[in-house]
Amino acid sequence: MSADNPLTRKLESLMPLSATERAALDRLTRGSQLRFAPRRDVAREGDPPGLVWLVLEGWAARYKTLPDGRRQIVGFLLPGDLCEPDGVELGRLDHSIAAISSLRCAALAPLQLEPLMRSQKLRRALAWDQMTASALQREWILSLGQRTALERIANLICELYFRLDRAGLAPGGACLFPITQRDMADATGLSTVHVNRVLKSLRQQRLVDWQGRQLRIPNLGGLMTAALFSAGWLHPGWEASMPVPAAMPL
Amino acid sequence: MSADNPLTRKLESLMPLSATERAALDRLTRGSQLRFAPRRDVAREGDPPGLVWLVLEGWAARYKTLPDGRRQIVGFLLPGDLCEPDGVELGRLDHSIAAISSLRCAALAPLQLEPLMRSQKLRRALAWDQMTASALQREWILSLGQRTALERIANLICELYFRLDRAGLAPGGACLFPITQRDMADATGLSTVHVNRVLKSLRQQRLVDWQGRQLRIPNLGGLMTAALFSAGWLHPGWEASMPVPAAMPL
């Protein structure tokens, strides 16, 4: 079985794969694996991006910093996520990557991705994966610009929950959720104090049940509503009915 | 001369192109061109993304909306920018695109891009262009999450100025700047009232001179400093010295 390769699992939830394709994906994990302790940098802003990382276990975060130390998480990397399929072309990384929990990943030389590209289906699957990441970035921009603090936090929890679920990591509506409130603050552009207050409110509304590193969502529908959550990026073929407001001037 | 194709101009500022390559790029503008009046939608969220748009003249904005009408601009499209080189794979667009000023663009069938892909150099150039777009999205996330209102607005002005300059549209430090304060508010996640106040302050500090649709930047260095601007995404080979703060836990 290939269940130990979360990338295979993610792509297979998208489109059926042949045995050869699955084997090609699984071969990625055979190479050199690396482990990182929590809060350790996997790559740093300005580094030449020689390697492509595949997250096998644990969480990581992409982040950017301002000269005075302000720090913004620009995305989370979960098991099955590929780090820099794109960045290899660029001279230097524009952001850093840090382990959130203890992290195990496969370090891939760009050449190792070549065999995958020989399959039309895998090319499309990987392209879809990248576009999903790009759509997620736009969703974050929407969140940071327009959503209230509560909507932002609820939305982030929904996003991570659905991504984990798709990777098979949220059986029975519960999942490991190893980030701190500080991480969540850095991702939502809020202060840790305010994140704490909003989480308290979400708990009181019985919308989330998050203690320690365990998350349960007792009322997913309610949380999605509170978040104004839209999962367009989740599926290649989308919800049919989108809440598009009446035409009005931009 | 190929000066009428801003895409050629942009890519050439990145790497030298052969005559054949320039011709292939210029051929893109020979096909069907379309014009859009200001504030008209070029494409709408949920549409199947059949065509790739190349902006030839004027500005456009990508935007997303929330069910209650809140609206966030997630990026600007300037002359020489390619709309959906990626989105073609996806079932539906996750965002809309609207003309800001009056807009002229070339509508390309995906097949028309094939010839470009035969040149290794152009493939790299277009990949770089896409990565730049992705890096810009991360920069926006950083802005919305961490920068103050003044930094955000100054930063956006810097970004647009540099992009226009690279496309040859800011001779002598002045450029057409056809967006409204409302557009700027929707891009920075601020209210129009506050954008207005911040612009007043920037004017009083003699950092920007923006009236009507004309922008002049009397003190670019000062504006970049006020913006905490970092132009990492501009160049393939980057500034050597980046202001990376001392190592500290995420």
Add this chain to the structure above:
DNA sequence: CGTGCCGTTGACGATATTCAAGTGCAGTGG
């Protein structure tokens, strides 16, 4: 048994929003 980080809460203050009113300008139609 300290030390340090995470989570929690209260009080206060800063930043940005909302509401409201008024100006100027461009386009429209009498």
Add this chain to the structure above:
DNA sequence: CCACTGCACTTGAATATCGTCAACGGCACG
């Protein structure tokens, strides 16, 4: 030609949201 309309811009005053400062408890780690 001249109201009339709508939109962009501007400004003030009141308000809300969220940040900062501060203090404390719990827990893990050395």
